[in-house]
Amino acid sequence: MTSDYERLDSLEGWVAIKSDIFEETETFKLGFIVQWNIIECKFAVTCHNRTLQRQRRKEPALSDTQTSWAGLFSVSDLKNIHRQFSGVSDVLEPYFPDLGDFEGGNIWDIIFLYRTSNQDETERDLDTPCRQLEKYFCTAIDVCGRKIVLDSLFMQDERDVEEYFENLQEFKRKTMQEQVVKAKDDLRKVLQQHKTADQLVLLLKIYEEEDEAYKELVTTATLFYQYLLQPFRDMRELAMLYKMEILKSLEFEELGPRRIAALEKEAEEWRKRAEDAVSSIQDITVNYFVETSKALAGMLKQMEDDKKRFGQASWASAAPRLERLRFMLAKETLQRMRAKEMCLNRKKQDIRERMRNLADQSEGVETVDQLELQYYEAQLELYDVKFESLKNEELLLVAQIDTVRRQIKGINTLTH
Template sequence: MVALMEVYQEEDEAYQELVTVATMFFQYLLQPFRDMREVATSCKLDILKSLDEDDLGPKRIVALEKEAQEWTRRAEEAIVSIQDITVNYFKETVKALAGMQKQMEQDEKRFGQAAWATAAPRLERLKLMLAREALQLMRAKELCLNHKRAEIRRKMEDLPEQEKNIDVVDELEIQYYEVQLELYEVKFEILKYEEILLITQLDSIKRLIKDKQDEVVYYDPCENLEELRVLDRVTGLQDDVHPEVRELSRQRQQLESRRGWICTRRARLRNRTVGAQGSSPSPRFQGGGSLLSRKVKEASKIRLWPTHDDCFVFLYGYN
């Protein structure tokens, strides 16, 4: 076990080096797009200021409006690239942490409970780190999908009246519907990792409470029984709860309440998913072989209503 802990220490150092190098690399990739975003935003603001304050002719106004639209497009492209690079960064960190956690879970099977107690805090720490990084990844994906959905909506609004034929509109509706289903799936994943994060914190607190309660207290020899009774009344050793245990219990209750809140949000999201399935964009695409119907079937695989465990956690605050 001592040798394994040394390996874990080296692995932690290697992961920190990976994070440092990956951060530098992805910052290098992000910088050009950040510069483009700042330049495009600055140029757009200058154009809008000129349109608002300067006395310009009609042709100049039209030219500046087109230029402002071009800078807006460049800024949005830079934002999309920034979001994609951010997603790729968190994919790398999540992959590394998932591998470390999987290896520790396999190592745990080789040791007994007493021997593994030394490595248990590291496994809890890895679970917390993985849940946090996975949350960052899912939220970055959510931003990408929100931007994609807004882009489809903008295409619908900017579509000229003469080009708003049935096929084009239906295609955009299908794209919007697919993105919406992906967005719901990502939101489910966010709630999942938020709950994993809370469960890991709860397990850690429960372990600390158990360790505190199992502590053996040794007293100095006392010849007079009355002196010991007086000491008990003064210090409250018999009835009073240890302050650290009381604080840990308070934190545990807070985490259980937050977990119940997450279960409530998940139930609401399932109901919204049901509503999205019930309001498909076009009746023509509800046939058995259409792309839209396949997406509906995929979405129907998601649990749509709270399970017994969800309701139990929500009502009673623990599982």
């Protein structure tokens, strides 16, 4: 039983289908021509993209774009295709023509001028079923979409099937991102309920729902951003490991000049990879704290608006939560500012390195001026970030002081 559950939880052998594979952003007019092929005893189906054909006459750049498709289909083939289309929409069921008169024919019927149905070819109505099939395919385009119909009829290369599949890693990333978006939407919906609560008792219940919604947002966001961070953490560790191994070789092994130069170059490449990984980690960390601090800011603003609607005595039961939100917001914002400070220091370091490299190149004064301006702007932004950090450190202390004062006041009230 355990192994069965493990197999169910595993993604091995599964494929992820793209959710938007059949979305069509452009509208094309397609025309079908169907004829009965006497030699092959099959229907010859040709499709022309009239819209692209007209565009290609005006724009030569579209000359490589495929605008026509053709294929031969037996009655059995067409019935199988009809089953696929009907699986998408059963609306197509009555549109498929009766092709019973065309079943069972083959080349020997032509050679011996004999039909299993004892019907002469010249007497058979070939035009009506063909026109009905043309109408059927046009209806299928309207109902199922252009891509499904064309791929079902004219897919030439089995490798084209891969475009329906999604990379599992990308699928997982998108799924987790959608969960974060959903959690934010759920929190937003709870915040919108505040206006309808005219009693503090109802508002306190909404606060409980809001706290749960925020907790869910933090959980999903943490999982999502940890998932984004993991590849860069792995690369950082791998790069540092390879760099250390190379440095050991340079220190303890007897190597020739060419080998030493090659290893030093490789060590430098691994150093840059490690730095790039660290940079990505810092950027992702900033984005995470942007999400959490933005959510807390909305919650705090809403609660401060709620406070104005109630008296001080009745609001006492909600005061601890307000203090807690202020503390949490200051803490999350402070962490965001510290992460952003690291990003700005890295940006300044990158600019300094680029300016050092200019000494070995014949770059113009204009390039130097641009780098100096970028460095100056980064420094100004860094000052703003440090100021925000100090401000939030103060807010943290104020929130803690307010909590202590309220607790002392409560103790004094009880003693009296």
